Structures are given as C-alpha cells and as structure tokens.
Amino acid sequence: MTREGRENLAGWVWVSPWVIGFGVFMLLPMAMSLYYSFTEYPMLEGPVWVGAENYARMLGDGTFWKTLWNTAWYGAVVIPLATALSLVIAGMLTSKVRAGGLFQAAVFIPTLVPLVASAMIWMWLFNGRHGLVNRALGLVGVDGPVWLERAGWAACALVIIALWGVGQQVMIYCAALREVPESLYEAADLDGMGPVRRFVSVTLPMISPVILFNVITLTIGTLQVFALPLALFQNSKGGPGQVGYFYTMYMFDKAFADGEMGYASALAWVQLVLVLGLTWLMFKVSGRVVHTRG
Amino acid sequence: MFATLACVAAMYLTPLVWMISTSLKPEAQATDGSLRLLPVPASSVVERARANYYGEEAAGGAWKPGVWTDPSVDFPRFMRNTLVVCALSVTGMVISSAVVAYGFSRVRWRGRGLVFGVMLATMMIPFAVLMGPLYVIFGRLGLIGTLAPLWLPAWFGGAFNIFLLRQFYMQVPRELDEAARMDGCGHWGTFWRVIVPMSRPALAVVALYHFMFVWNDFLAPMVFLTHRDDFTLALGLQMYQSKAGNTPWNLLMAASTLVVAPVLLLFVLAQRQLVSGLSAGSVKE
Numbered sequence: 313m314t315r316e317g318r319e320n321l322a323g324w325v326w327v328s329p330w331v332i333g334f335g336v337f338m339l340l341p342m343a344m345s346l347y348y349s350f351t352e353y354p355m356l357e358g359p360v361w362v363g364a365e366n367y368a369r370m371l372g373d374g375t376f377w378k379t380l381w382n383t384a385w386y387g388a389v390v391i392p393l394a395t396a397l398s399l400v401i402a403g404m405l406t407s408k409v410r411a412g413g414l415f416q417a418a419v420f421i422p423t424l425v426p427l428v429a430s431a432m433i434w435m436w437l438f439n440g441r442h443g444l445v446n447r448a449l450g451l452v453g454v455d456g457p458v459w460l461e462r463a464g465w466a467a468c469a470l471v472i473i474a475l476w477g478v479g480q481q482v483m484i485y486c487a488a489l490r491e492v493p494e495s496l497y498e499a500a501d502l503d504g505m506g507p508v509r510r511f512v513s514v515t516l517p518m519i520s521p522v523i524l525f526n527v528i529t530l531t532i533g534t535l536q537v538f539a540l541p542l543a544l545f546q547n548s549k550g551g552p553g554q555v556g557y558f559y560t561m562y563m564f565d566k567a568f569a570d571g572e573m574g575y576a577s578a579l580a581w582v583q584l585v586l587v588l589g590l591t592w593l594m595f596k597v598s599g600r601v602v603h604t605r606g
Numbered sequence: 607m608f609a610t611l612a613c614v615a616a617m618y619l620t621p622l623v624w625m626i627s628t629s630l631k632p633e634a635q636a637t638d639g640s641l642r643l644l645p646v647p648a649s650s651v652v653e654r655a656r657a658n659y660y661g662e663e664a665a666g667g668a669w670k671p672g673v674w675t676d677p678s679v680d681f682p683r684f685m686r687n688t689l690v691v692c693a694l695s696v697t698g699m700v701i702s703s704a705v706v707a708y709g710f711s712r713v714r715w716r717g718r719g720l721v722f723g724v725m726l727a728t729m730m731i732p733f734a735v736l737m738g739p740l741y742v743i744f745g746r747l748g749l750i751g752t753l754a755p756l757w758l759p760a761w762f763g764g765a766f767n768i769f770l771l772r773q774f775y776m777q778v779p780r781e782l783d784e785a786a787r788m789d790g791c792g793h794w795g796t797f798w799r800v801i802v803p804m805s806r807p808a809l810a811v812v813a814l815y816h817f818m819f820v821w822n823d824f825l826a827p828m829v830f831l832t833h834r835d836d837f838t839l840a841l842g843l844q845m846y847q848s849k850a851g852n853t854p855w856n857l858l859m860a861a862s863t864l865v866v867a868p869v870l871l872l873f874v875l876a877q878r879q880l881v882s883g884l885s886a887g888s889v890k891e
Contacts, residue, residue: 322793323715330706330725333762338728341739348738401614409607417877418615421622424869426822428840432847432862433625436855442637444624476618536732539824543844560734560825567738568829580735587730 348577355571366578376579378554379562385467386558387534390474395527398478402485403511416486423479431543434473435460460544463553470541470556481526488522489515520602524594531590535583536560559583622866629860630655636856658860673861678849681864683835684842691756691838692820698761699816700809706763707771708797712783722772729765737829744830755830756823756838760816767812774808775801811879814872821869839865 313321324331349366351359370376405416425433437444438459446456457465492515500510516523541556549565550557563583567576623643628636631645632654645654656662657672664670674681709715710722744755778801786796802809824840831837837845843865847853873880 319713320715323709323713323718326709326713326793327706327721329702329761330763330765330768331721333702333759334725334728336743337740337759337762338731338736341736341743342731344739344742345735401611404607404611404614407607409611411608412611415611415615417873419618420880421870421873422618424818424873425622425866426824426840426843426869428824428843429862429865432843432858433621435847436628436859437621437624439855442639442855444620444641447639447641476621479618532730532732536734538734539840543824543847546848547844560732563734564737564825564828568741573738573742577738580732580738583732584735587732591730 345577345580348574349581350578351574353572353574353577355573359574362574366575367582369575370578370582375557375562379557379559382550382555382557383535383537383559386470386474386537387531389471390534391527391530393471394475394478394481394530395523397475398481398485398526399523401478402482402489405482405486406489416483419482420479422476427539428543430473430477431540434469434476435544438469461552463551463555466545466551466553467555470544473540473544481530484522484526485519488519492518520598524598524602528591528594531594532587535587535590538564622870625859625862625866628856629658629863631856632657633854633856636854636859658856659864673846673857673864676846679842679846679861680835681839681842681846681861684837684839685864687753687836688821688838688840691753692817694753695757695760695820696813696816698757699764699767700813702761702763703767703771703812704802704805704809705797707768707775708793708801710768711772711775712796712801713793725765726769729769733825737825741829750830751832751836753831753836756820756826760820764816767816770812771805771808774805778804807879810876814876814879817872818869 348359350361350363352362352365353359401419405412405419409415422430438446440446440456440458440461443456443459445459449456459465459469496514496518497510500514505513537558538560541550541558542561545551545556550561559579560583563576563579566572566579627643630651635642635645644651653662657670659672659674661669661671661675671677673679710718710725740755741750744750749755749758782800782804783796786800789795791799822840823838824844827838827841831841834845843861846861847858
C-alpha cells in the first residue's frame with residue numbers, strides 16, 4: 313500500500329469511534345424517525361404507513377400551535393433580554409473593577425445548578441405565601457402575586473429564571489471583550505467618541521461574531537427547553553393556561569405518555585427543520601452585519 | 607460600578623443561599639415569613655442540619671428520617687446510580703474524543719474536511735429527534751431498564767468535545783511530532799507520548815464539562831429509565847417533590863442541596879479549567 317493509502321486508512325481508523333457512533337446513534341435513529349413520521353405507530357404494535365397524515369394533522373392540532381407559540385414567545389423574549397443583560401454584565405466585569413473575578417464567579421455559578429434543582433429552588437422562591445420574592449416585595453409595600461398560578465405571572469417567572477442562567481454567555485462575552493485591541497479604544501478616544509458611540513462603533517462590530525455564536529446557541533437551546541418548565545410546573549403540561557408547555561414537552565408526551573410514536577416523530581422533524589432553518593436564516597441575515605476579521 | 611456589580615452578584619447568589627438556609631431550618635421556621643439565614647436559636651443549626659439531612663429521634667423514640675434516609679425515595683441509591691453513569695460516561699467520552707480528535711488534526715486523509723464539517727453540523731440536531739428511535743434501538747438491544755443507554759453513546763465520542771480537543775491539539779507544536787517520529791513512533795506513539803501528555807488540561811476540561819452535563823441531564827434518564835431503582839438524582843429529586851404533593855419546603859431544599867452541592871464543590875476545585883474551557887470553545891476561531 314502506498315504511503316498516501318496508509319494515511320487515508322489510518323485517518324478513518326482514528327475517527328472510526330465517532331463515525332460508528334454517528335451511524336448507530338444518530339443517522340439510524342434519524343432515518344427511523346423520518347420513516348415513523350409517515351406512519352401510525354402505537355408503541356405496542358408495529359408502524360403502519362399513513363403517508364403525510366401526521367403532518368396534515370398538525371395543522372388542525374391546537375396543542376401543536378399552542379406549544380409552538382409558547383416556545384416562540386419564550387425565545388423572542390428571552391434571547392434579546394439575555395443577550396442585552398449578559399453584554400451589560402460582561403461590560404462591567406471587564407472594566408477593571410475591584411473583585412471582578414469574584415463577581416464573575418457569582419454570575420457563573422447558577423449555570424452549574426442542575427435544571428431540576430433550579431426548578432425546585434424557584435418554586436420555593438416564587439411561592440405565593442412564603443416565597444422569598446414576595447417577602448422581599450412585601451418589605452417595599454408591594455403585595456406580590458401568586459406567581460406560578462397565574463398565566464401572566466408564571467410567564468414572567470420563566471423569563472426571570474432564564475435570565476438567572478446567563479452566566480455562560482457572560483463568560484464568553486467577557487473573553488471576547490478582553491480580545492478587543494486596546495489601540496482601537498485609544499483611536500476612538502482621539503476621535504472624541506463618547507462611551508455609547510464607542511460601544512456601538514468599536515466594541516459591537518469587534519465582538520459581533522461572538523454575539524452571533526451566542527444567539528445561535530441560545531436559539532437552538534430555547535427550541536429544546538424541557539426540564540425546567542416540566543419540573544417547575546410539576547409535570548402539569550405547563551401550569552396555568554399551559555403557559556409553560558413547550559414544544560419538546562409536547563413531543564415527549566406524545567411519544568411516551570400517549571404512545572404515538574408516529575406523530576411524535578413528525579413533530580420532531582418539524583423541530584429539526586425549524587432549528588436548521590433558523591440557524592441558516594441567522595447566518596444569512598448576519599452576513600451583512602457581522603464583522604469578520606481578516 | 608463596584609456597587610452595581612455587588613448587587614448583581616448578590617442577586618445571582620441569593621437563590622442558592624436561600625436554598626441552603628431553608629434546608630437548615632425546622633419546617634415552621636422555613637415558612638414563618640422571616641428573612642433570617644439561620645434557624646432560631648442559631649446554635650441549633652447543627653442539630654437541625656442533622657435532622658433534615660439525616661434524621662432525628664422524634665418524640666416517643668420513633669425515628670424521623672431526613673432526606674438522605676427517607677425510605678420512600680432512596681437518595682443514596684440515586685446518588686450511586688448518578689455516579690456510576692457519570693464515571694462510565696466521562697471515561698468513555700474522554701478516551702474516545704481524545705482519539706478521534708487526533709484523527710482530525712494529525713492524520714492527513716481524503717475526506718477529513720467533509721467528515722469534520724458533518725460532525726460540526728450534528729451539534730445542531732436536537733436530542734428529541736433521536737429519542738423515540740433510540741428507545742426502540744436500545745429496546746431491541748435489551749438495554750431498556752438498565753443504565754447503559756445513558757453512558758454507552760459517550761464511548762463513541764461527542765462532537766463538541768472532539769472539536770474542543772482538536773482546537774487544542776492544533777496548538778501543540780509540530781516539531782514534537784517530528785521528534786517522536788525520528789524516535790520511530792507511529793501515530794499511536796505520537797498520540798500517546800506527545801499529544802496526550804501535552805493535552806492534559808484540555809482533557810480535564812472535557813472531563814469536567816461532560817461530568818456536569820451528565821449530572822444535569824434530565825431528558826435522557828426520563829426516556830430510558832423505567833425502574834425507580836435506576837433513577838438518577840435529577841429524576842429522584844423531581845419524584846421526591848411530586849410524590850406527596852406537599853413535601854415540606856425545608857426538606858425539599860435539603861434534597862436540592864444534595865443534588866447541587868457536588869457540582870458546586872467541583873466548581874470551587876476546578877474553577878480555572880471550567881472558565882478556560884468556555885472561552886476556548888467559542889473565541890479561538
């Protein structure tokens with residue numbers, strides 16, 4: 313065998329664990345779920361081909377639209393708020409403040425808390441009668457709501473909890489901000505830019521690829537939100553008015569509670585198309601806005 | 607600036623502080639509307655911690671269990687399951703990802719760029735698309751009802767970790783490879799004598815992250831674990847909360863602390879690695 317041939321073979325051998333895993337735990341399941349999505353498949357019996365019926369059924373499925381809408385508003389609110397908040401915090405953390413490392417750790421630590429434990433903690437904090445949030449509100453004379461039992465307030469609670477978990481974004485933005493060359497800021501100062509203009513015309517363009525990365529990560533994550541609302545609303549399909557009933561939760565219920573693997577697979581494929589489509593769209597739109605180095 | 611940041615930091619830490627504080631109080635004091643951090647009298651805190659976490663002699667000499675000894679949930683068992691899954695999964699993930707990353711950075715072969723691109727793209731695929739068929743596949747293999755579905759896939763590497771390690775390998779100087787080759791090392795020798803020793807910090811980052819991921823995971827255990835005896839801590843905590851309807855808050859917070867504490871401890875011990883891993887994954891190209 314030639315040297316080149318040996319290297320080609322060696323390459324495949326070295327990456328074979330991943331290639332095999334990809335085939336067995338990803339490609340095969342994806343092919344199966346694509347096939348299932350065109351079948352009626354009660355878990356105890358075999359799949360029966362029904363064509364595009366599952367996809368047609370979604371159009372008239374109120375819960376499908378409800379969970380899709382819930383996921384959409386949650387993303388539309390959380391992603392911009394989380395991005396803005398983490399940029400502000402990262403900006404403060406990188407401005408040579410005393411004890412910056414300590415503060416950074418404080419913001420990062422909540423992201424390590426397992427989601428089910430987060431749900432338990434916030435369930436307690438948002439408790440209408442004894443919760444810390446309402447006790448604190450009581451101190452300033454505000455009579456707090458029964459957070460998790462009113463649809464609107466429960467939605468607020470979900471957003472607050474999401475903002476509690478921005479630590480990873482903050483860390484990534486901190487690293488990106490530290491990479492902006494000091495000379496650019498000096499030039500901006502010479503041009504007489506104020507702090508706001510400097511942020512908009514120097515900092516933002518320099519870190520825009522990182523913002524894009526973070527927003528895409530957040531979007532993919534948001535479309536899959538599952539554990540926290542499930543535990544927070546005690547497996548009740550999203551609490552009051554089903555405000556916290558998200559897409560993946562519905563899919564799980566269809567597959568494993570109702571045993572409708574066919575319909576659940578169709579839901580899964582719609583989710584996959586949405587993830588890929590949104591990611592593609594963001595790359596497309598950002599192509600004009602995001603500054604690429606070199 | 608300092609004051610604002612101090613407030614922000616306090617707000618981010620309050621939920622955890624309040625969790626621990628509640629777990630150290632008797633039930634009546636947890637819900638008495640006070641903002642105290644310690645039980646009254648403060649000296650009762652050790653005894654109260656023991657009662658909530660471990661158990662106490664109740665009036666009449668009966669044993670009143672704490673969360674750890676509560677026979678209706680069996681947290682020691684959930685802890686053991688979680689540690690078993692973590693250990694097997696982390697070991698497999700580190701070994702396989704380290705090997706595969708070598709193939710993507712040190713061996714030149716036709717198709718490398720394409721396969722690497724496909725691998726990166728798989729990071730976008732939601733687990734939910736796979737979970738139904740995976741349940742069927744693991745069922746065929748007779749693994750539903752065991753812990754294997756939770757750790758077996760890790761032995762084939764993970765896209766993100768392979769990517770992270772490849773980025774790190776790229777920074778290991780090529781001269782070291784050539785020196786090893788002069789000494790008669792093949793790929794395996796180069797990997798084992800040069801790349802692995804040089805990459806210990808990156809391997810530690812992968813191990814840490816994957817440990818956190820497995821410890822945190824909820825959806826996969828929910829899909830694959832059918833017996834209560836196999837439950838992980840995340841599932842066990844959810845079950846503990848929902849089983850009685852009104853679990854006392856002090857005990858629920860004690861149970862939550864049990865689930866959170868190991869991760870916090872790990873953070874304290876390995877803060878630097880965790881932070882470096884985060885920035886390595888995103889900023890450096």
